[in-house]
Amino acid sequence: MKQSKIGQRKTTQREAISAVIRQAEGPLTVEEISERASKLVASLGLATVYRTVKLLLESNEISIVSIPHSHDRYEASDLAHHHHFRCRNCRLVFDLPGCILPIPDGTSLPGGYKVEAHEVTLIGTCPECNGG
Numbered sequence: 545m546k547q548s549k550i551g552q553r554k555t556t557q558r559e560a561i562s563a564v565i566r567q568a569e570g571p572l573t574v575e576e577i578s579e580r581a582s583k584l585v586a587s588l589g590l591a592t593v594y595r596t597v598k599l600l601l602e603s604n605e606i607s608i609v610s611i612p613h614s615h616d617r618y619e620a621s622d623l624a625h626h627h628h629f630r631c632r633n634c635r636l637v638f639d640l641p642g643c644i645l646p647i648p649d650g651t652s653l654p655g656g657y658k659v660e661a662h663e664v665t666l667i668g669t670c671p672e673c674n675g676g
């Protein structure tokens with residue numbers, strides 16, 4: 545009985561962190577995950593968030609997203625191909641659905657460069673910040 549209670553409590557923290565990542569507007573830093581998840585689970589320390597993020601990475605539930613001028617960010621691994629938009633003002637990073645780059649994987653570029661994938665980060669201001 546006691547053991548299942550402890551197990552349940554761990555699952556709740558992990559589920560809260562997983563839910564925060566899934567429901568976000570884009571990839572989150574550990575600090576952002578911690579801030580949001582602590583509203584769902586009482587007394588959630590930053591160390592626990594770091595540990596849980598590491599576990600979720602190891603189980604391939606989430607992946608690392610590198611955004612220029614930002615700490616590492618994390619998003620669900622099963623998202624369809626998309627690009628990111630970083631707001632200069634509020635510094636949030638948003639997912640932009642779909643692909644706007646007309647260079648399919650497998651394209652050969654002049655000079656012998658073979659494209660396997662791409663990552664795009666657009667920079668500007670989000671609707672909240674530019675009043676749009």
Ligand SMILES: [Zn+2]
Pocket residue numbers: 631632633634635636669670671672673
């Ligand atoms: Zn903004």
Ligand SMILES: [Zn+2]
Pocket residue numbers: 625626627642643644645662664
């Ligand atoms: Zn793309």
